[in-house]
Amino acid sequence: MSLKLYNTMTRQKEQFQPRESKKVAMYVCGPTTYNYFHAGNGRMFVVFDMIRRYLMYKGYEVRYVQNFTDVDDKIIQRGNVEGMEPLALGQKYIEEYFKDALALNLLPATVHPKATEHIPEMIEIIQGLINTGLGYEVEGDVYFAVDHFPDYGKLSGRTLEDMKAGARVEVDERKHYPMDFALWKKAKPGEPAWESPWGLGRPGWHIECTAMSLKYLGAGFDIHGGGEDLAFPHHENEIAQTEGYLKGQTFARYWMHNAFLTINQEKMSKSLGNFFTVRELLVNYPGEVIRFYLLGTHYRSPLDFNDQNLVMAQKGLERLQTSVRLAQEAIERVGSLNNEQSQAELLKAASDAREAFEKAMDDDFNSALAYAALFELAKTMNGYVQEHPASSEGLVQAQKTLIELGEVLGLDLLHPANIQVENEEMMTQIMDAVLQIRSRSRQKKDWEMADFIRDVMKEKGILIEDTPQGARWQIKK
Incomplete structure (x- = not known):
């Protein structure tokens, strides 16, 4: 079965055809570094790490770019609260990000660009938009003219009138149109600022992803990912300014978005105050358990958070790890078993598991169904170990398959995390x-x-x- 993924742009599953044969260029929006990232952010990072790992398993060379937004209104506000210079605060939480990413077994990106290190590229793009009439300057601020871009709204499927009614729009009478968004912001006293053709200022939020994705992946790269809350306005604005700058060239071929992590059916977010940081969860649960939980539901389905579900995830992960451990103990025993029927059953179970796993993952990365394949193989292995005193080549291959497929999901089934003892x-x-x-x-x-x-x-x-x-x-x- 060929790999299919759901493209938010077309609202349907499509066969994946990368820009270059056996190579994938992938950009995923990273954190705004003003705090530890919450479990909802964690779901996005784990989901796209899983997608990256499966693409690598399929033989693709993956160039994975994930940015850091290290200058932003929230960073400035948090810096004032903590008494830290904003750029220093941003660097602090970049370092904290990597600690939590390690706990969740996230592979480092090929490139982790920072917004503050790409100001010249942003200025160049903004000037290009001004030159083509898609950007305009007002007293040191620069805005994108959304009504001058005919395709605005094609990702979210909204009209401009719909967006005016439902979006968070900055009140600014200087805008030509209410939905116009900031490309460049005039400096305010005490804020980080850079020189530009329009005076001292800093970039708007959306322009940074355009600059960094184009620099490291080029136009028409394969996958642009993020949480579904980023589809509008962030990704919609990215498309408008990027394709406007590129004069109609396609920005990204496939747009992928994971669903929200919710609490009592309400979106988890810092703005609502109903969130847990991954750092807080790590006090009570190993990172491998959190990861296992986050991948236990298909990425496009909402996932409601509660402790009971995390406990269930821990038990499920332990079942797989126990199967691997019991098999390892049997393998290490002196002697071997050459029962041809048992060998054939185990080898078939391993082959069936791999086939079911790949079928699930080829169908829009259905990790929930992939789990079912792992548990079925583990069940067969457990039955064999209980009935036979020694190992066989079939058990070796079955265990190897279970470990390998677990690794594709970012799970180390052979080396469980050390048990945490609080008291x-x-x-x-x-x-x-x-x-x-x-x-x-x-x-x-x-x-x-x-x-x-x-x-x-x-x-x-x-x-x-x-x-x-x-x-x-x-x-x-």
Whole structure:
């Protein structure tokens, strides 16, 4: 099956045909660096990281660009609150971004450009828009004339009148048309500013993505991605100014947007105050669990956030990791099994899983269905391990397939994250009690109960070892 993806521009699934054979040029909007990124942002970053990984699995060479907006009204306002110079604040949260990105197992972008490092490119594009009549200057500010761009609204499907009614529009009587948006903003006292043909100022939000995507990917690149809240006005404005500057050339071939992460069916956002940062979630959940949760629903379907769903995700991930671990233990045992029927069943299960996985992912990156393929393979592996005392080549191949497909989704099934213990003293007390119960079982020669306790704790990542000095425990690393 050939890869199909949903193109927001055409509102339908399309067969993916990149600009260059076996190469993909991809731009994804990055964070505005005035705070830690919230779980809704995290969903976008994880989704497009997953898409990138699958494209690489399919044999594509992926050039992945994700920007940092490090100058913006929000950064300036937050800098005033924190008593930090805005550009220093932006750099601080860029560094914090990489810490959380590492926890979520996000691959670094091929290029992570910063807005403040591309001011000359933005000025050049703005001047080009002025020269063609699509931009105009008013007292040091420069605006884009949306009513001069006939295709304005083609991504969102809205008319200009619809947009006037529903958009957040800056009140400025100097604009020629209410929906005109800022390309360049005149400097205010105490704000970061750069020299330009229109005086000291700084770029508007939308122009930075035009400048950076064109610089690093060129016109007509393959995929432009972001959350669905960016489709309008951000991406709509990007298209207008970019294709206006390029005199009709296509900006991006495919537009992809993930759905919102919601809380009680309401969009998670910093402006509404109903959000959790990924940094806060990492206190209670490993990054791999958060990632597993975020990919458990198809990226274009809303995902409602709650702790119960995260707990369920943790259990689901642990099931896959346990399957890999049990298989590894069987593989490491001395001896082997050459039962041809068992071998054939495992090899078929591995092949079927890969086929089902690829079918799901080729259909607009359906990670939810891809999960089903992983669990089915894990179930077959578990059944084999329970019935057979030793390994086989079929088990080796099945485990290898499960690990590989997990890696395509950014999941390390072979090396689970270390268990986080918030209260070590309490953990020690609990385990001392467990060992006492097990010791009494052994004294009564209730070997079945003693082994049951040991095996249950092992499944939870806690190893119990019997020594001449008595039983001891440790968390499995």
